[in-house]
Amino acid sequence: MTEPLPASGLLAHLGAIVGPAHLVTDAAEMAPYLTDWRGRFTGRACAVVLPADSGEVARVVAACAAARAPIVPQGGRTGLVLGSVPDAGGSAVVLSLRRLNRIRQLDAANGTMTVEAGCILEDIQQAALEAGMLFPLSLASEGSCTIGGNLSSNAGGTAVLRYGNARELCLGLEVVTAQGQVWDGLRGLRKDNTGYALRELFIGAEGTLGVITAAVLKLYPQPKAVLTALVALETPRSALALLGLMQERCGPALTGFELMSDFCLDLVERHFPGLPRPFATRYPQYALVELSSNESEDHAADLVESAVGAALDAGIALDAALATSSAQSIGLWKLREHIPLAQAAAGKNIKHDISLPVSRIPDFIDATDAALQAAFPGCQVVCFGHLGDGNLHYNIAPPEGIGHDSFLAHQEAVNRIVHDSVAALRGSISAEHGIGALKRDELPRYKPAVELDMMRAIKAALDPLGIMNPGKIL
Template sequence: MQSAFLEHCRQLLGDAHVLTGEADMAPFLRDWRGRFTGRALAVLRPGSVQEVAVLVRACVAAHVPIVPQGGNTGLVLGSVPDASGSAVVLSLARLNQVRAVDPVNRTMTVDAGCILQSVQEAAAAHGCLFPLSLAAEGSCTIGGNLSTNAGGTAVLRYGNTRELCLGLEVVTPQGEIWSGLRGLRKDNTGYDLRDLFIGAEGTLGIITGAVLKLFPQPKASITALAALASPADALRLLSVMQDRCGASLTGFELMSAFCLRLVHKHFPQLPQPFAQEHGQYVLLELSSSESEEHAVGLLERAIGAALDDGVIEDAVVASSVAQSQGLWQMREHIPLAQAADGKNIKHDISLPVSAIADFIADTEPLLQQAFPGCQLVCFGHLGDGNLHFNVAPPVGISNEDFLSNQDAVNLLVHDNVVAFGGSISAEHGIGALKRDELARYKSPVELQMMRAIKAALDPLGIMNPGKII
């Protein structure tokens, strides 16, 4: 049965695009963090939407589960198969074309396999901005960004990926093609099917194309790094910046002293802007549609007011593109520094912005009491309430010994997140990693509705099984 199915796939795609060898499949089976390697019947690499559809129909006929995959940069085991070896990985990497750019409508239509950085560059070539930006932008794909509703550093100004998408093309679990590639800002003609698939992590269908929103390129972007005593002061600074700069504030990233200590330990070539260490740091970015002088003036007046009020202790403003890039590299190298330092227990959480300082102040002592000496790596997109609240082992404790506490650490952190009105997943998704936890924190009504949608669209349960629910 399996051999007949694989032979049928080879007839549809050609031998070169049906991978069954262990070495050929390996990159598609290992998760981004290197902690899990699944097994698969094959890796299928279609080159068109029509080939995706016929492959899905073949999988339906043979009752073969499908794991859709983009750049495989996810962090919650959402894009890799389980250990059974019964599923195929369906890679969208060959669907990588920019189909159309409409600068007047401010839209771009792209294949789901387009690398995010390539989309950014294509928009810039037409004098436009596609503002989604995140650390993995050189390898993650638009389909994956949509499937996880990715956030990134510009959510404060432009929103999550959901807000950046106007239309979708999707291959359903029955192998039909739904073409919803409409570049409309207003379309009130029934249920919003688009939003069902965004954030669904490939469990309801396979996104193959999207219409994305474009924006005018800013005339200037100005970056600054502010030093503060506490997360509470960071929230005060956020209010100052929003009051004085409005929509010009495009980035507001919180980083603890320990985060930058890790970065400077493993990447000493990166900037160290301050002579002494401060408790917290905020990386700010302002964008202006008027001029560089306008952006600089806004930023300097706001920073000056914050200094006068004692909200911040010190600040540096980048005076060149190179200096701006250096400041952003400090932020972007935090995950790399964590990985270089050893294993840690990651949490991608969101909270009401107003609750963030109290959450940190309440949760860190609880962690220290339960796991003495543990080290908190806390950073994230403070402007939209998204924290990466990661817990590293105490000095002298092996990674393996500390990771044995992962379930207990997750329970403590996530219980407190929910107590403060937050969510256990802000931008990484649920995947297989947080599936069981989701059942703890979602209400029975929510879970029942989610299962009803899954059963209605994917009655055979072949789309990315074992993920989310």
């Protein structure tokens, strides 16, 4: 086995690969790459390197492998689980993919687009729109996040109910392996039964097995009309009944179904008073429903009015506000999108990104709300999310009069209540944000040992030196 390169030799080698302007070693210039999105943790690195293409990425990875230097792949830095920042050791090389930002091909007849990992999600959406197509992945951070990060964390978003998460929207990948080889799997095929599904290994792996440098994405026809309604409800169980009714009556036209509690909208009203107030009366729960029609706006309007009317007649819904213009629809979505911003404005809280069988969500909310109130009387539950695909953002704020920092001292106890409740209903402690370093130590409690052993075997096979995003997931 060859001896690792000294750090000075590695930096000189990296500078020769990407050019001195794209090798960052100054502490002040590196700082933005070292702190996580929420500002909770700042790591250290020996350098930040910004290659221009997959060939340069491969040469960078090979150089780091020769030096036994840890590599932390990084996209738009919008992750929420400390998955794209280095640890405090200082030996890591941060591999920023933001210069890999070309759309290589758009094949409308095949319904695909080939893009590089550093492409901003919003730019991909816009390119599809200009071609009369739709790329349906939609996230609050779409103006900043990159498709490489979306795939590495298997991002979800608001349209999973109809289109699936990032995994379902990807047909092929280009990946630089931990040895610095380029795997060209950029095949725009819906069927390819020629062996192991290697693509599946890298999606959701958070850069721990290799570096995604490009992807073939699925495109869909642009809908003729998109209509939105906000429906007032009594309980989460009523929301589940409404979801079933909407699915029965609207079928695949139902593209979004978001649950929000009154406390969530109260937070938004307090911190963003300029946003719309659809109802004069307050209700315990709300569902934000979106329908997309490939026929016409009249068809979409008939569907949503018929379904919501049936829910009102059956006593499932208490009230409803139907958007009659795109501006009104945008306003209703802003209520949902501003919940995390209102939470941030209100102060620190303990966040959970969980998934459950859709049918068990009301049971989870009832049981976990009660358990938290018993343990921490007066704590405030900010519960919202993608009910249609079983994903909740279940966040806990301190009781009135209790300091946010002092309440955060109870994070481990709060997590235990929430995650144990999730596990009891055979759910997941991470629905769409990933594991990163933040939830790494929770995995052994909730994953079977045999499952973790298989994950470790895959990691050892693909990254035997352990240099790819070490300390994340495993």
